[in-house]
Amino acid sequence: MKLEQMAGNLNFQQKDGIFTRTFSGYEATLVVYKVPGSYVKIPMVMFVLNKTIDKEDTKMIIKKAKLRSFIKESVALKDNAILIIPRFKNIEKFDSYMNQLVTILQDLRYKQLDYCPYCGEAETDSVRIIKGATVHVHDKCVKDFVEKVTTHLETVGSSKKNLLKSIIFAIIGGFVGLLPSIIILFTIGIYSAWLFLIIPFAAFYGFKKGGAQRGSYVMVIIAVISLIYAPGFMFYAYNDLAFINELTFNEALLIDDFRIGFIKDMLVTCLFTALAISFSWKTIYKQTHGQIKRDIKELRG
Numbered sequence: 499m500k501l502e503q504m505a506g507n508l509n510f511q512q513k514d515g516i517f518t519r520t521f522s523g524y525e526a527t528l529v530v531y532k533v534p535g536s537y538v539k540i541p542m543v544m545f546v547l548n549k550t551i552d553k554e555d556t557k558m559i560i561k562k563a564k565l566r567s568f569i570k571e572s573v574a575l576k577d578n579a580i581l582i583i584p585r586f587k588n589i590e591k592f593d594s595y596m597n598q599l600v601t602i603l604q605d606l607r608y609k610q611l612d613y614c615p616y617c618g619e620a621e622t623d624s625v626r627i628i629k630g631a632t633v634h635v636h637d638k639c640v641k642d643f644v645e646k647v648t649t650h651l652e653t654v655g656s657s658k659k660n661l662l663k664s665i666i667f668a669i670i671g672g673f674v675g676l677l678p679s680i681i682i683l684f685t686i687g688i689y690s691a692w693l694f695l696i697i698p699f700a701a702f703y704g705f706k707k708g709g710a711q712r713g714s715y716v717m718v719i720i721a722v723i724s725l726i727y728a729p730g731f732m733f734y735a736y737n738d739l740a741f742i743n744e745l746t747f748n749e750a751l752l753i754d755d756f757r758i759g760f761i762k763d764m765l766v767t768c769l770f771t772a773l774a775i776s777f778s779w780k781t782i783y784k785q786t787h788g789q790i791k792r793d794i795k796e797l798r799g
């Protein structure tokens with residue numbers, strides 16, 4: 499179904515190509531949203547709130563609204579927007595659901611972000627479309643903010659302080675991520691390619707602990723570490739197998755079963771490592787300066 503049609507069915511009003519509807523003072527925006535880690539855009543309803551939704555409240559909202567989960571977005575403030583997929587088909591159910599959600603937000607003392615998020619003033623002179631929602635701002639506030647962030651990225655952001663420490667921590671982190679694979683191999687003698695999915699996340703966790711600035715290049719570091727560990731592990735496993743059979747690796751390769759098994763497992767390993775990198779990409783990228791630069795671009799319009 500087209501977004502226009504869906505908006506019409508659900509009584510959303512269109513203004514400048516943006517579909518909104520107000521529920522007890524909370525403005526809901528109907529957006530098409532690309533869910534992190536997926537490649538499809540789906541219709542979702544977004545609420546932009548006046549403060550960060552912390553962990554406690556996230557749990558509370560999920561529980562009370564009987565959601566499986568919801569997506570948090572940063573719209574001018576950090577983690578202050580909620581994206582949900584309500585039942586779009588039936589307007590009565592949709593309305594009662596939205597009203598219920600809004601009641602929960604009221605109970606938790608969240609308000610609609612209806613003032614300039616940069617200075618807090620309610621009287622605004624401009625708007626920006628951020629992540630698909632309208633945000634009321636002052637042109638000057640946005641300009642100052644963009645300038646400040648840009649300067650920050652150019653100075654502090656490009657600092658190489660702690661970089662070596664972070665890389666070492668990322669290497670250690672990646673190894674910790676590999677441990678489940680090693681343990682399973684040594685205890686029950688098999689490997690699970692799915693476990694390779696842990697490696698990039700563990701490496702990134704290490705990088706963060708190191709305290710270096712998270713430039714866009716972090717992605718490359720994480721990818722390289724993952725691409726060394728998983729295939730390296732597979733090579734080690736087969737080397738060990740040859741050793742148990744009192745052969746060198748090269749001698750073992752002359753045995754058909756060994757060679758075919760090695761090639762097959764190596765291909766699976768590389769495939770899953772590539773998967774792991776692409777799977778973790780969005781999550782990790784969101785925490786780098788690359789994302790900040792993108793967000794700033796959106797503000798500039």
Ligand SMILES: [Zn+2]
Pocket residue numbers: 614615616617618619635636639
């Ligand atoms: Zn302002």
